[in-house]
Amino acid sequence: MSNINNINTNNSNSNAILEIVNLEKRFGENNVLRDISMSVFEGEVVSIIGSSGAGKSTLLRCINLLEEPSGGDILFHGKSIITDRQSISRYRAKVGMVFQQFNLFNNMTVLQNCVVGQVKVLGRSRAEAEETAIMYLDRVGMYAFSDALPRQISGGQKQRAAIARALCMNPEVILFDEPTSSLDPEMVGEVLGVMRYLAKGGMTMLVVTHEMSFAREISSRVVFMDSGIIEEADTPDVIFTSPKKERTRAFISSIL
Amino acid sequence: MPQSFFGGVSFILSKYWSLFLRGTVITVVVSLSGTIFGFLIGLIVALLRTIPVHKSDKPLKKLSVRFLSVILSAYIEVFRGTPMIVQAMVIYYGGLSKALSGLHDIYKGIVSAIIIISINTGAYMAEIIRGGIISVDSGQMEGALSIGMTYRQVMFNVIFPQAIRNVMPSIGNEFVVNIKDSSVLNVISVAELYFMSKSAAGAYYRYFEAFFITAVIYFILTFTVTRILRFIERKMEGKDSYTIHGSQSYSKASIHITSESKTITGGGLK
Numbered sequence: 413m414s415n416i417n418n419i420n421t422n423n424s425n426s427n428a429i430l431e432i433v434n435l436e437k438r439f440g441e442n443n444v445l446r447d448i449s450m451s452v453f454e455g456e457v458v459s460i461i462g463s464s465g466a467g468k469s470t471l472l473r474c475i476n477l478l479e480e481p482s483g484g485d486i487l488f489h490g491k492s493i494i495t496d497r498q499s500i501s502r503y504r505a506k507v508g509m510v511f512q513q514f515n516l517f518n519n520m521t522v523l524q525n526c527v528v529g530q531v532k533v534l535g536r537s538r539a540e541a542e543e544t545a546i547m548y549l550d551r552v553g554m555y556a557f558s559d560a561l562p563r564q565i566s567g568g569q570k571q572r573a574a575i576a577r578a579l580c581m582n583p584e585v586i587l588f589d590e591p592t593s594s595l596d597p598e599m600v601g602e603v604l605g606v607m608r609y610l611a612k613g614g615m616t617m618l619v620v621t622h623e624m625s626f627a628r629e630i631s632s633r634v635v636f637m638d639s640g641i642i643e644e645a646d647t648p649d650v651i652f653t654s655p656k657k658e659r660t661r662a663f664i665s666s667i668l
Numbered sequence: 669m670p671q672s673f674f675g676g677v678s679f680i681l682s683k684y685w686s687l688f689l690r691g692t693v694i695t696v697v698v699s700l701s702g703t704i705f706g707f708l709i710g711l712i713v714a715l716l717r718t719i720p721v722h723k724s725d726k727p728l729k730k731l732s733v734r735f736l737s738v739i740l741s742a743y744i745e746v747f748r749g750t751p752m753i754v755q756a757m758v759i760y761y762g763g764l765s766k767a768l769s770g771l772h773d774i775y776k777g778i779v780s781a782i783i784i785i786s787i788n789t790g791a792y793m794a795e796i797i798r799g800g801i802i803s804v805d806s807g808q809m810e811g812a813l814s815i816g817m818t819y820r821q822v823m824f825n826v827i828f829p830q831a832i833r834n835v836m837p838s839i840g841n842e843f844v845v846n847i848k849d850s851s852v853l854n855v856i857s858v859a860e861l862y863f864m865s866k867s868a869a870g871a872y873y874r875y876f877e878a879f880f881i882t883a884v885i886y887f888i889l890t891f892t893v894t895r896i897l898r899f900i901e902r903k904m905e906g907k908d909s910y911t912i913h914g915s916q917s918y919s920k921a922s923i924h925i926t927s928e929s930k931t932i933t934g935g936g937l938k
């Protein structure tokens with residue numbers, strides 16, 4: 413089921429959307445990311461797993477420039493986004509992000525949440541933006557709640573609205589940082605359902621998750637991070653059944 | 669001149685009602701304008717004081733932000749740390765009086781009062797609004813940045829509206845405080861309610877009766893304003909119900925839902 417044909421073919425980086433090259437991140441003395449290198453290719457779903465504090469969130473936040481990398485480079489279609497700060501807005505619009513805490517705008521309805529970015533960043537007309545918003549809200553099953561404020565809907569609904577908000581920007585890749593970790597168990601399924609649907613539709617995704625069976629099911633590749641480094645990256649089958657590294661094996665057996 | 673208390677009150681009222689009325693109008697005008705301008709000053713100061721500085725910013729930007737922040741906190745500390753009555757004297761005799769010397773006395777008083785109240789209120793508002801900005805969770809800022817909105821766009825479209833709503837009670841409170849505290853401006857001869865009351869009282873040496881009337885007027889003002897503000901706050905909370913749209917078809921058909929039934933699930937995936 414998984415697309416495994418582009419592992420270890422990183423020598424031809426022409427179709428890589430994102431290339432992370434020797435990325436470093438320090439918080440004071442704390443070396444949170446050390447020499448991280450990886451690529452994300454079009455249509456891939458890459459899952460990042462690892463214990464808490466491994467640096468998974470920091471990696472995603474660096475990719476979206478919510479954190480300033482301390483070293484290394486991030487290439488988007490071969491161009492460094494770190495040196496070119498002028499186009500940071502356009503870059504971020506193309507790299508969507510979905511957060512553990514949803515981060516919807518509390519002063520806006522679900523529809524307005526999806527519209528404001530399109531109008532302010534992409535310069536779309538309000539009518540056009542609303543049409544796009546309604547289309548994506550319908551896809552994630554949230555059209556019915558267009559007029560609701562975030563405080564009036566459940567966690568699962570908030571997360572689906574947040575996904576619609578990201579989709580409205582027509583991103584080339586979406587970063588998910590533990591999108592189901594703050595949800596009640598009965599709501600996890602509806603959000604994973606939306607993500608599964610996106611993956612099937614060919615959306616390029618980079619997903620930090622603790623939902624191992626989900627990661628195994630939808631990923632083209634799984635990246636295991638441990639204390640700031642990429643310990644192992646391989647197909648889901650290899651990572652979950654016959655990992656090559658001892659640490660990966662220990663982590664997998666601790667969670668299964 | 670009647671000797672009884674109520675007799676005195678009604679005598680002063682009938683003789684000086686227009687003084688009280690004019691004083692009341694000026695008190696309302698200067699405290700309302702002072703609160704509005706003070707709010708604007710506070711808004712700007714709070715905005716400037718919450719500009720983030722990144723390590724990657726140019727040294728010039730870092731330096732000017734730091735310089736500005738020193739100036740602005742000095743302003744806030746000084747104006748919150750000294751009485752408005754003293755600020756009035758210093759500002760008025762320190763140049764404001766001369767600067768406004770072309771104006772008729774009444775207008776000179778009103779303009780001076782508005783300027784002094786605005787500067788004073790601005791210092792308090794700046795801290796109130798900054799608190800409001802900080803109280804909006806930073807996740808919303810990140811959510812907005814992540815779709816490409818600029819810091820300024822996020823501030824104006826997302827953070828500010830919520831910050832202002834959060835601090836509405838404190839802003840209203842500043843207005844009420846200003847209605848009362850504008851009375852100190854009688855020291856620079858602003859013809860507000862307290863100043864007018866003094867004239868009314870002094871004519872027949874009926875201080876008790878005159879200032880009893882004054883107290884009643886101040887109370888009615890603050891009481892009314894408090895009620896109005898509470899009403900506005902309730903309006904600003906927003907509706908707690910929303911309309912459920914017919915899913916899938918974008919049909920006009922819709923169900924009205926109150927927040928009690930908010931967990932109804934929407935349509936599924938297509």
Ligand SMILES: Nc1ncnc2c1ncn2[C@@H]1O[C@H](COP(=O)(O)OP(=O)(O)O)[C@@H](O)[C@H]1O
Nearest residue numbers: 439442444462463464465466467468469470471
């Ligand atoms: N803003 C920050 N300041 C200081 N340390 C941080 C900050 N953000 C994260 N860290 C540290 O970086 C490490 C990795 O954090 P994080 O990326 O959140 O891990 P994960 O998402 O894998 O659980 C942790 O030790 C955390 O304490």
Ligand SMILES: [Mg+2]
Nearest residue numbers: 468469470590
């Ligand atoms: Mg995390």
